[in-house]
Amino acid sequence: MPTFYYDESNNHRKLWIDPGKRGYNIDGDMNRKIPVGRNFVLGGVVHYGASSSADVSALIASLRLQEDLEEVKFKHIASGDFGSCLKSAKVESLLEWVLASDLYVHFFNVNLEYWAFLDIVDDCVMWCHGNGIPVAVHSIHDIVLLKDALYRVIRIDREAFLDMACAFGYPNIEDRTAEFVRALASRVDTVMSSPKHSEQMQEVGLEDALARLLHLLNSCREIDDMTLAQMDEDGVLLDAFDIFYDYTSTARATEELVMDMEVKVKEQFESRAGMPVPANLRFADSKDEPLVQVSDLTTGLIARYFQFVDDHDHSQLGEWMETLSRQQSINLSLLRDVFDKSHEKDHTLLHRLVSAGELEKSDLILYPEHFHSQN
Template sequence: MKIDVNELRKPFIEQHRLNNVDDVYTFFYDESNNFRKLYLTEEGFNIEKCDNFVLSGIALKAQVTDINYDELFDNLKLQKNVKEIKTKHLGKGDFLDFLNERKVKIFLSWLNSEDIYIHYFNLNAVYWSVVDIVDSIIDKNPHPFYFMHHMSIKSDLYKLVKSDEEAFFNMLRGFNYPNIKSDELNSFTSLLSDFITTKSVCIDDFRRNILLSLCKNLKELDELFFIMNETDNILINNFLPFYVRTLYIFKNSEHIFDDEDSIEKIMHHFPMQDGSKELSNYKFSNSKTFKGIQVSDLVSGLLGKYFTFIKDMEISDMHTVKGELNERQQENLELMRLIISKSDKQSRGFFNSVMSEDEYMKNDYFLHNVSRI
C-alpha cells in the first residue's frame, strides 16, 4: 500500500509552521555516528558509546547536478593525493577540539560565503528509546493536562534514567523491553513505579508532582500499548523513518544520499505517492561521485560532535564551558550560528531534533545565546 505524502506532510507543516517547503532544492546527505541498530545485550547496549546519530548535509536552491568546491579544496591546502574531502581532514578530537581547528574556520567561512544552506536530523537514541513509556502511560490516562506537558514529562523521565542508566536498562532487559509480556506487565509496572518514585528527587517539586501524578496508578494498568507486541530488546531497528521525513516534507526537491545499503534495501517498505503519481525523488550514490555528499560529510561530522557534546554537557556547566572558549573557538561557533540561522530563515523544515528539553536549552544558550534558565 502506497502512502500519500500529502496526508503526512500537511498537518506536520501546519503544526510547525514550516516555510518554503514547496520550493525546489537539491539536498545532499551524509551521516555521523551511524550505528544502524540499537538493542539491549547482557552487557548493556550493542554499541560501546551511544553518541547522537546525525543525518545532515547541504541544500541548494533549485535542481543542480552537483557543487563546485575547488575554492574550498584549495583553501584547505589538502595533499594532492586526497581524492575526496572527509571530516578527518578538518581536524580530530571532540567538539571543543574541533572548534579550535583553523581548517574548521576555513570550511565554515566558505559555507557562509556560498549560496548554500545546511539541514540536519539529530537523534538522542537513549531519549528516543524511553519516551514510548510516557506515551504508553498517557494513552491510558488521556487527560489534556498530560498531553500539554508530555514533552516535559518525557524529558524528566529521561533525566531519571540518566541518573542511574545502568540500573534502569538492566531492569528493562529483564523484561525484554520494548516487548513487555502481558503476564509480566504487573511486575514491570511495579518496578518502573518504584524507580520513578525513588529517582524523582532529582527534579523540582512542581515537575516531580506532574510525573508522580501521571504514574500514580501505574501498577494498575492492564496495557502499555507502545512497549508491548514489539521485538525483544530492539530499541531501534533501523533509521528508515528519519531518512524519509525530508523526502515527503520537501516533496518537490531532489534528495541525494551517500550509499547506505541497510537503508536502500528497505526503502521499498515505505512506497510514497504524491496524489496520483509515484514519488521517487531520491537516490543513493557514492560520495566520490558527488562533491555535495563530500561537503555533507563535513557538515555531519561537525554536527555529530556538536550534538553529542550538547547531550553530554551538564546543564550546570554550560556557562563555564562557553565562558572558557578561546578566540578561535568563539569565531567558529559564531560561524556555525550564522550558517544555521541563514538556513533556518530559508526554511525551518531544514532542521529536526529528537532530544530532551535540557538539550534544547543547552543548544539555545551555547549556539544561539538564548538563555532559558
C-alpha cells in the first residue's frame, strides 16, 4: 500500500469578494514580499511499499541549513516568486535528491479564482439542454473551452468583473439568475468590443472563444436555475477549504495518508456529524515526520510554479525563458524530470484543476519543444 505525505500551500481558510478592494479578501497584504497565491496546493511525496529508503538526514545535510532548526521549511531553501526560487542551489539539491530516491511527488492544485466561477458555465449548459435550446456544446472539451473563455474575461478586467458580481451578491443569486446572466453577457460583449481591451483581443483564438461563450450566455437570458453556482451568502466564494481535503481523502480511500497537523482542518473533520475522520487518514506533527517536512519543500515550490504560470501570459513566459540563468535552467529541467518520474509511475499523482490556458502555459515552460510543435 502506498503512503502519501501531505502539506499545503495557500490555505486562506475562506475566500470572498471584497468590494472595498475590488478584489478578494486575500489580496493586497502589504507585509508580503510577493502577492498572495490564488491557487491552493495539497501535496507532497509518496512511497510505495511499507517504507521508504530515502535518507532525509542526507537531504538536510546537503541543504547546509543552520544546525538549530527544529524542522526544515520551504522558506529555508528559497524565497520570492517561482523565477527567484529557481535561482537557489538548495532547490537543485532537493530535486536531485527526490529523483535519486524511491519517492514520487504528488499534488492537487486548484486555481481558486477559476474554480469559484466555473459552475456558471455548467449551469448554463445544463439549463439549455434541459429546455431544448440548441447550443454548440457536444463534449467535455467544449465545456472546458467555455470555462477557459470565462476565466479569460475575468482576467482581462478583474475589477470590472468583480464589480458586476458584487452588484448581484454573487454567488447568492437565487432570485436574480436571468438578470445576472444578462449582465455577464454584457460584460463579455464589452471585453470583445472595447478599445480598452483591443490589445488582449489580439490573442490567437480569443475572439472565437469569447463569441462561443457569449452565444451560450445569450441563449440563457431567461435562465431560472443556477443550482451549482448558487450559494447562500453574498460574496462568499469558499467558506472553508475542507472540501479539498475531503476530495483527497475520498480519492485515496485505499491508501495511507499522513497530513501535516492543521488544527482547524482536523477540527473540521472531527466536527462533522456521522462522518468521522477516515480510518486511512492520520494527522501528524511535522517535527516528528521527516517526509511531511519534505512535503513542505516540494509543495512550496509547486505552488509557486502554478502561481507563476497563472500570473503571466504566453508571450511573457516565452520572454522569461529566454533570460534564464544556468541555475534556473538546471532547476527547471530537474522539476520537469521529477514530474515525469511521478507521471510515469501513476498519472493520477499530478492533479490540476485549472483553466485550459494554464495547461497550455505549463507545457510552454516545461515542454517548450512539444508546445511549439503543436502551435
